[in-house]
Amino acid sequence: MTVDSITLIQPDDWHVHLRDGQMLKQVAAYTARQFGRAIIMPNLTPPVITAQMASEYRLRIKQATADYPDFEPLMTAYLTDSTDPVEITQGYKAGIFTAAKLYPANATTNSAAGVTDVRHIHGVLEAMQGIGMPLLVHGEVVSEDIDVFDREAVFIERIMDPLLKDFPELKVVFEHITTKDAADFVASHHGRLAATITVHHLQINRNDMLVGGIKPHLYCLPVAKRERHRQALRLAATSGSDRFFLGTDTAPHAVGDKESACGCAGIFSAPHALENYLQVFEEEQALDRFEAFASLNGPAFYGLPVNKKTITLEKVIQTVPDSAGTEPLNVQPYRAGDILSWRLQQ
Ligand SMILES: NC(=O)N[C@@H](CC(=O)O)C(=O)O
Ligand SMILES: [Zn+2]
Numbered sequence: 001m002t003v004d005s006i007t008l009i010q011p012d013d014w015h016v017h018l019r020d021g022q023m024l025k026q027v028a029a030y031t032a033r034q035f036g037r038a039i040i041m042p043n044l045t046p047p048v049i050t051a052q053m054a055s056e057y058r059l060r061i062k063q064a065t066a067d068y069p070d071f072e073p074l075m076t077a078y079l080t081d082s083t084d085p086v087e088i089t090q091g092y093k094a095g096i097f098t099a100a101k102l103y104p105a106n107a108t109t110n111s112a113a114g115v116t117d118v119r120h121i122h123g124v125l126e127a128m129q130g131i132g133m134p135l136l137v138h139g140e141v142v143s144e145d146i147d148v149f150d151r152e153a154v155f156i157e158r159i160m161d162p163l164l165k166d167f168p169e170l171k172v173v174f175e176h177i178t179t180k181d182a183a184d185f186v187a188s189h190h191g192r193l194a195a196t197i198t199v200h201h202l203q204i205n206r207n208d209m210l211v212g213g214i215k216p217h218l219y220c221l222p223v224a225k226r227e228r229h230r231q232a233l234r235l236a237a238t239s240g241s242d243r244f245f246l247g248t249d250t251a252p253h254a255v256g257d258k259e260s261a262c263g264c265a266g267i268f269s270a271p272h273a274l275e276n277y278l279q280v281f282e283e284e285q286a287l288d289r290f291e292a293f294a295s296l297n298g299p300a301f302y303g304l305p306v307n308k309k310t311i312t313l314e315k316v317i318q319t320v321p322d323s324a325g326t327e328p329l330n331v332q333p334y335r336a337g338d339i340l341s342w343r344l345q346q
């Protein structure tokens with residue numbers, strides 16, 4: 001049976017980098033036009049560490065998305081070695097913070113101020129566990145002796161597994177998983193562990209990034225892995241398990257910073273995120289499971305209501321534009337120039 005349109009409860013994006021200043025102004029609407037809510041990552045310079053900083057940043061996002069007044073940014077706190085548990089819990093209780101983000105120091109973009117050892121934040125995690133505040137984790141070790149393709153799998157045994165044992169009631173989201181190891185770990189864990197899966201990790205493997213010339217616009221962290229991992233992620237996303245949900249990790253960097261001798265990590269996937277995810281579910285013959293992944297599992301995990309609106313995607317082809325924004329901060333959308341088979345009705 002062919003389907004030519006699909007209507008579902010409006011999805012949320014549980015992992016988004018909107019940046020700030022001019023970049024925020026030029027990328028925010030791409031997220032707001034599709035999603036009801038978005039978990040906003042705090043890795044700005046300087047990072048968002050206080051409730052005051054988060055509420056000011058939230059206002060700037062609301063201004064940048066004024067055309068979509070119903071769009072709700074959900075703010076996160078950037079954890080450092082010296083984060084005060086009181087700051088985090090008060091921010092959560094005041095409704096400013098929805099979650100807190102653990103970046104292992106130097107694991108990814110703007111993570112220099114991240115956590116050097118999880119022991120330093122045990123007090124914060126204890127407090128978060130007590131109030132049901134989710135911990136979002138960039139799950140990669142940073143040890144120089146660990147190959148970059150193994151950093152997520154090693155993180156599971158060295159950090160994630162002990163952390164979950166130390167805090168059995170803590171809600172944890174393993175962000176942007178890229179390996180079969182992580183998908184299996186989440187699926188088999190009986191506690192409050194979930195994972196976001198990006199659309200690019202469902203669509204590309206490391207060959208796409210490296211064969212026939214290096215593609216800087218497909219470089220992100222965690223880096224895309226072997227084909228067997230991509231297949232495992234597709235199985236997990238379409239499995240019907242409520243522990244996997246949509247998180248694009250859209251991470252815009254100016255073209256000049258991507259096409260560089262030392263290019264930044266991050267894929268700007270916001271513009272056609274839903275169309276690409278839907279294509280994956282169609283290819284996996286799992287269209288009937290898309291709404292749970294995109295619109296139901298995330299709110300259930302976070303303890304939030306589902307969105308009231310619905311959206312419709314139609315079987316209409318469209319070409320992804322080559323560029324967004326203005327120089328020198330112009331960005332290249334994921335799959336620029338490709339023809340997509342679905343289109344979000346506006
Ligand atoms: N995903 C990325 O490759 N980059 C993100 C940071 C992150 O999510 O790790 C960014 O902020 O650019
Ligand atoms: Zn990350």
Ligand SMILES: [Zn+2]
Nearest residue numbers: 017041249251
């Ligand atoms: Zn991210």
